[in-house]
Amino acid sequence: MTTRSAGEGRERENEMDQPIGIAVVGAGYWGPNLVRNAQATPGLKLRYLCDLDTERARRVLGDYSTVRVSGSLDDVLADPAVDAVAIATPAVTHLPVALAALRAGKHVLVEKPLAATYADGLELVREAEDRGLTLMLDHTFVYTPTVQHLRRLVRDGELGTVQYLDSVRINLGLVQPDVDVFWDLAPHDLSIFDAILPDGVRVARVSAHGSDPIGAGRACVGHLTLELSDGVLAHVHVNWLSPTKIRTMVVGGSRRTVVWDDLNAVQRLSVHDRGADRIEDDEDRRQAIISYRRGDTVAPALPEREALRGVMAEFAASITEKRAPLTDGWSGLRVLATLEAASASLAAGGEFVTVDHPAPHRLVTA
Numbered sequence: 001m002t003t004r005s006a007g008e009g010r011e012r013e014n015e016m017d018q019p020i021g022i023a024v025v026g027a028g029y030w031g032p033n034l035v036r037n038a039q040a041t042p043g044l045k046l047r048y049l050c051d052l053d054t055e056r057a058r059r060v061l062g063d064y065s066t067v068r069v070s071g072s073l074d075d076v077l078a079d080p081a082v083d084a085v086a087i088a089t090p091a092v093t094h095l096p097v098a099l100a101a102l103r104a105g106k107h108v109l110v111e112k113p114l115a116a117t118y119a120d121g122l123e124l125v126r127e128a129e130d131r132g133l134t135l136m137l138d139h140t141f142v143y144t145p146t147v148q149h150l151r152r153l154v155r156d157g158e159l160g161t162v163q164y165l166d167s168v169r170i171n172l173g174l175v176q177p178d179v180d181v182f183w184d185l186a187p188h189d190l191s192i193f194d195a196i197l198p199d200g201v202r203v204a205r206v207s208a209h210g211s212d213p214i215g216a217g218r219a220c221v222g223h224l225t226l227e228l229s230d231g232v233l234a235h236v237h238v239n240w241l242s243p244t245k246i247r248t249m250v251v252g253g254s255r256r257t258v259v260w261d262d263l264n265a266v267q268r269l270s271v272h273d274r275g276a277d278r279i280e281d282d283e284d285r286r287q288a289i290i291s292y293r294r295g296d297t298v299a300p301a302l303p304e305r306e307a308l309r310g311v312m313a314e315f316a317a318s319i320t321e322k323r324a325p326l327t328d329g330w331s332g333l334r335v336l337a338t339l340e341a342a343s344a345s346l347a348a349g350g351e352f353v354t355v356d357h358p359a360p361h362r363l364v365t366a
Helices: 006-017 031-039 054-061 073-078 091-103 118-131 145-155 181-196 307-321 329-347
Strands: 020-025 044-050 068-070 084-087 107-111 135-138 162-172 203-211 221-228 233-239 241-253 257-261 269-280 288-298
Touching (some): 020 073, 044 073, 044 307, 084 091, 091 107, 091 118, 107 307, 118 135, 118 329, 135 307, 145 241, 162 181, 181 221, 181 241, 221 329
Parallel strands (some): 020 044, 020 084, 044 068, 084 107, 162 233
Antiparallel strands (some): 241 257, 269 288
16 A cells, blocks of 8 residues: 655645636637636636637626636637636637647537537547546536436436437527527437436437528428437427427336426426326237326426536536546537438438447446
8 A cells, every 4th residue: 555645645635725727718608607607616716718809808707807818729728827728619619729728738618519520529539538638518408407307317217218208499599600400409408318318328310300491591490300229219399480489308208207398497397107008908918908197296396506507516526536527528429420410311301310429438427
């Protein structure tokens, strides 16, 4: 057994006590949210807000902030006080920005999607692994109390065997100039599926149908049918043109079914002991009989907590504990693989397209 001197022990304790210096890159739509939550997260110390528009960055921080503003990513990455960066820039810039940060020895949190293409995402994942650095996706919904509870229900077997998943994510706008509705909205649902389903269950094939009724030049209404590796079907409906906003997900199990209505602040989650069971006729084993179960409905009491605070806490913890975060680079890569297969299916008139996934060893089991 090795021993450690008192001086070495104190040095190690002091190192662990030091906050993780973080820089936020991008002061646009999402950057201010990252700034606010980084400042409120124990274990993180916000050092910089980096944006080409330095005046916009200063407005985000306010007049009395001690956080530094920089228009140079190179200068930020050269500062040894910066241990990590959180990237909130357009997807087409994720590869060069994240790659520069990783090569500078910084841990990286990146807004979805991981990159503009699967190949770019894979390059980032490999770079982070080769350097022993944390690469984490800001799949924000995964860190809501609702999805965390749903994850436990599925993985603890409370629902029984998952039989189907249905998700609806529709609203009026915002029609994006560079991506279709699948790439804009579906990553939320795909990342949630990836987080709640048991390890090893992946999207095997995808069929995509979309339409562009307003002539925007890209699909504004879309339907995804996902065939999972265990044979279960999942469905995602995304839409930029609905006059009403709907955010619902149904996860059906052999024992119970969960309904999540994200717009219902009073009862976001309800667990139904209702469903259909197949039994066999005692007189004729070949004859299947369907029995309908009508039990209780339970609405768990869940805390209201900003999901992005959970993202930042997980980022800090994964760095400190030297472990993979829940939404690691591989999870982001699986979402990208599904989106690219969906685009191929859409171009092929909705044909099922196989989703190719790498198979890394998954470190997170919580």
